[in-house]
Amino acid sequence: MKRLLVPLAVVGLSAATLAFPATAEPHWASDNLQPKPADAYGVAYFWLDANGAALRKATQYRLDTKNVPKLVSSGSKGAPDGKPGMTGPTGTAKPTVSKNVNLPKTIGKVFFLDRAGNYRWCSATSIQSQHRNLVATAGHCVFANGKDDVYDKWVFVPGYYQGRAPWGVYAGAYAFTAFDLDTYDDYDGDFAFVAVHNGFALAGEKEVSHKEFKEWAGDKWIKPRQISAEEFRKCQINLGECWSEGEDKPADLVGPDYPGAVLEKVEVSKQTYDDAKIGRGQGFKFGDPVVEQVDKAKWDAYSGPGDKGSGPDKFGNYTITHYYTQKWVKPGTTRKYYEARYIIGIAKDMGRLGDVVGGQGVAWNQPMGQNVVAFGYPSAPHPDGDRPFSGVTPKWCAGKTGTKTYQVNTFRVDTHQVLKCSMTPGADGGPWLMRYDNNKRTGYVNGVTSMFHDQDGNGRIDFISSAYFDGEVAAVYNKANYAQTKAIVGPKGELLK
Known part of the structure; x- marks a missing residue:
């Protein structure tokens, strides 16, 4: 200079x-x-x-x-x-x-x-x-x-x-x-x-419309907000600024030694659980049976593979016993959807x-x-x-x-x-x-x-x-x-x- x-x-x-x-x-x-x-x-x-x-x-x-x-x-x-x-x-x-x-x-x-x-x-x-x-x-x-x-x-x-x-x-x-x-x-x-x-000081931020955002001469930025697939479709129809990331991909069954493998539990019947072995592989037992205390409405509505008790005990409780086996998977992915939030930074003139x-x-x-x-x-x-x-x-x-x-x-x-x-x-x-x-x-x-x-x-x-x-x-x-x-x-x- x-x-x-x-x-x-x-x-x-x-x-x-x-x-x-x-x-x-x-x-x-x-x-x-x-x-x-x-x-x-x-x-x-x-x-x-x-x-x-x-x-x-x-x-x-x-x-x-x-x-x-x-x-x-x-x-x-x-x-x-x-x-x-x-x-x-x-x-x-x-x-x-x-x-x-x-x-x-x-x-x-x-x-x-x-x-x-x-x-x-x-x-x-x-x-x-x-x-x-x-x-x-x-x-x-x-x-x-x-x-x-x-x-x-x-x-x-x-x-x-x-x-x-x-x-x-x-x-x-x-x-x-x-x-x-x-x-x-x-x-x-x-x-x-x-x-x-x-002098000036920062006085916070404010969300504004796209038009206000474009016209703003001060500090401004875009913040993403995650939305549902339905909101994303509406945003596209209305020509809004929205985008998606990733893809929908189901999980794949893999062995326990596969890099990045994740252990999940699968509810099964008592018979399947009793037949399963103890170990780390696919279909092996996942812990001990779990006894859940429920009210009568949930007990009546349950239709899963677990065992429903014969009825209320002397305290009036109903039970469902759940049995689980192991499932080793390579995790799947889910497409995520976002829309733009237009933010302006508010500054204050201090004189x-x-x-x-x-x-x-x-x-x-x-x-x-x-x-x-x-x-x-x-x-x-x-x-x-x-x-x-x-x-x-x-x-x-x-x-x-x-x-x-x-x-x-x-x-x-x-x-x-x-x-x-x-x-x-x-x-x-x-x-x-x-x-x-x-x-x-x-x-x-x-x-x-x-x-x-x-x-x-x-x-x-x-x-x-x-x-x-x-x-x-x-x-x-x-x-x-x-x-x-x-x-x-x-x-x-x-x-x-």
Whole structure:
């Protein structure tokens, strides 16, 4: 897929919030995910089908490195390339009072297929945007190794929990990241903004007429229903869609050693039973005689080969004694008849992401040493093998970011910001929220988790790092801010064009 790589003129949010030095020329990279509603529908349905089986199958994404990368201080006290700026959040949650950190409604997981076809996930958040449709996450959770292509079947699921998508699934339409990450695999630009279509959820299925089935633009399928031979003949007369399978074929007598032979019992007279031998062959005895207690009406009506007793015993019971011999057969077959049931899948439009769960603000060129709360879905074990997190529910770390930026030589990093935190991979892409309001559950995204580090060498993650959000991040965000997306399904659940 060819990339669009263009220097970005500074336009958009406001001249005050997106002012760059005269020498700065931000670059961005963009790629299509699923811009067409039909393709987006297929992607979302892939993850939702079978009650979210694919969502539960996914495992956390991990960077392609054998060892936990080391942080090296760059000595810099920050890397702003222009004036500080921010855009405010929007929220939908009602203010609450809590002594703990209240989880924001905006956070969730992104799901995708990696280059090997494995089902993967990272962490992410909804953010404020002009069209209420943007997701912020790590660049390596969208762009395949930072170059060549984007990951397949990319969706965002806010509030994800154990295979459930409480606010729907939002299929990615367009992805935006830094030029240097896309071109040089430079993790100083390990962030991404993804414009997503309206969310949708599956709302069951409905049987419809053949005419309605043909006209339906959404998901549809045919379910067979077994019918009788008489119903089949009527269906053919009425030119319905019906068919038959197999053939009527009687059972054949075979020996007990014939492959697939089935033992059946045949009711015979007492004389035939007494004359039969005990063994496995045709006509041999099949167990002991069976005495059946019946009422008088059944006793009077019986005309089989068994013996009827002389009449009621002292308790008023009537009996029939049955005698059986063996019959070894190769089973026959019976023709089966079916008719088509026309089924359509009903989907529900959940609306724009920002209208459903709100969106966090975004901040850039902020001073180092900010108080932040980092959220994510950690899951992977620590380097020593201990696995304290399940990845099922989001976790958080709170503290001040470092006062200096750091290098990570193996990933071309010169200016990452750091936070002391023990979250493990799976939290990749989770937001670092500056000025987090615990009541409103909103703040300003000033970083997204990129890497995990064990600085003291004890086999436990103790730091996480993020790209420093500078003017280049603002430029990419500004470009993504203009991306327009669509509803996937209409008011009746039909697929839109």
